Amino acid sequence: MPLGRTDRQPLSARRLVVSLAWLTLALGLTLAIGASIGSSGHTVLDLFGAGSRSGGSGLGADQTADGRDDGRAMAATLILRLRLPRLLLAAIAGAALGASGAVFQAVLRNPLADPYVLGVSGGAALGAFAATAAGLTTILPFVPVRELAAFAGAILTVGFIFSLSRVGGRVASYPMILIGVVTNTIYLALILFIQTLVELTRLHGLRIWLVGSIPIEGYDVIASLAAVSLACIAAMTLFGRHLNLISAGEEIARSLGVTVERTRLGTLLLASLVTAAVVSVTGPIGFVGLIVPHVTRALFGPDHRLLLPASALIGAIFLAAADTAARTLIAPTELPVGVITALCGGPFFLWLYRAQRGSTYFE
Numbered sequence: 001m002p003l004g005r006t007d008r009q010p011l012s013a014r015r016l017v018v019s020l021a022w023l024t025l026a027l028g029l030t031l032a033i034g035a036s037i038g039s040s041g042h043t044v045l046d047l048f049g050a051g052s053r054s055g056g057s058g059l060g061a062d063q064t065a066d067g068r069d070d071g072r073a074m075a076a077t078l079i080l081r082l083r084l085p086r087l088l089l090a091a092i093a094g095a096a097l098g099a100s101g102a103v104f105q106a107v108l109r110n111p112l113a114d115p116y117v118l119g120v121s122g123g124a125a126l127g128a129f130a131a132t133a134a135g136l137t138t139i140l141p142f143v144p145v146r147e148l149a150a151f152a153g154a155i156l157t158v159g160f161i162f163s164l165s166r167v168g169g170r171v172a173s174y175p176m177i178l179i180g181v182v183t184n185t186i187y188l189a190l191i192l193f194i195q196t197l198v199e200l201t202r203l204h205g206l207r208i209w210l211v212g213s214i215p216i217e218g219y220d221v222i223a224s225l226a227a228v229s230l231a232c233i234a235a236m237t238l239f240g241r242h243l244n245l246i247s248a249g250e251e252i253a254r255s256l257g258v259t260v261e262r263t264r265l266g267t268l269l270l271a272s273l274v275t276a277a278v279v280s281v282t283g284p285i286g287f288v289g290l291i292v293p294h295v296t297r298a299l300f301g302p303d304h305r306l307l308l309p310a311s312a313l314i315g316a317i318f319l320a321a322a323d324t325a326a327r328t329l330i331a332p333t334e335l336p337v338g339v340i341t342a343l344c345g346g347p348f349f350l351w352l353y354r355a356q357r358g359s360t361y362f363e
Helices: 011-038 044-050 061-108 119-133 146-167 175-197 206-211 218-238 240-247 251-254 261-282 288-300 304-329 339-354
Strands: none
Touching: 011 061, 011 304, 044 061, 061 240, 061 261, 061 304, 119 146, 119 175, 119 206, 119 261, 146 175, 146 261, 206 240, 206 261, 206 288, 218 261, 218 304, 240 251, 240 261, 240 304, 251 261, 288 304, 288 339, 304 339
């Protein structure tokens, strides 16, 4: 039984705006809650003095004011320099992976398609890891070597999977999953091989990165990644009508004037670019691109003009919440967020595979 709305309600401008507005509000609430959770007890209200602690009823006005100023300064340090940058990066990564997963599922007409499952994230991770291990990031500090290497790895993986999945001139959908699993295994072996050849000091911090984690980055890095992600998501959304027709069948799309090959190439390049940009910073976070598009399709229907931006927002909400859980569940020890998404995505993948077996998903 395919997931998704069965009424196929036509998309109106009002429904599009209202749906995205509610999701944006939910994302803002998620970020505020996530920024307020931590062992220190400081919340976003402390930034405005509403949640600050005065230190006792016997204190004078000056002492009380000083205590509030100290509490506000500590809250600003914890929230604005530690929690919020991490949450924003998680939201951007979730948005990129959610939208790219929706594109992969539409273009490949495969409900199990996902950048991680197909090996695209693994290819990006291998490219970024190899560039770092070779010392290129040190040799060329002003060139985005890691990001370019990640994109090259992702694009080569897409091309490799397409070439092996062609049967009788057509791309067979389900063999891609098996090829992706095998490809991921090969990539992991190559990464482990590189680790044995390079001194550990050069690879410091990359082991946790390989599982998928959200680092604390500066706002300049966050702004750059946000700009790339938003541009790619907006460009993919422009293909929404064409993706709707391709999802209904390539022959139908061609009969209605869609250049299927050009649309597939353009959207896959954009999805690979945004995946590589995210992986170069956070590592290969798994299953976000699998779970999020299905949940979004169930809530808002299959129209990609809404599905893509909604998947981006729900992906942002999901990964921000997952990273908050990874940060706090067994505090003071932190889990890589990839552990949380794998624990959610693994069972979801198996359930979805069983549910979709023998059915045509996009009918």
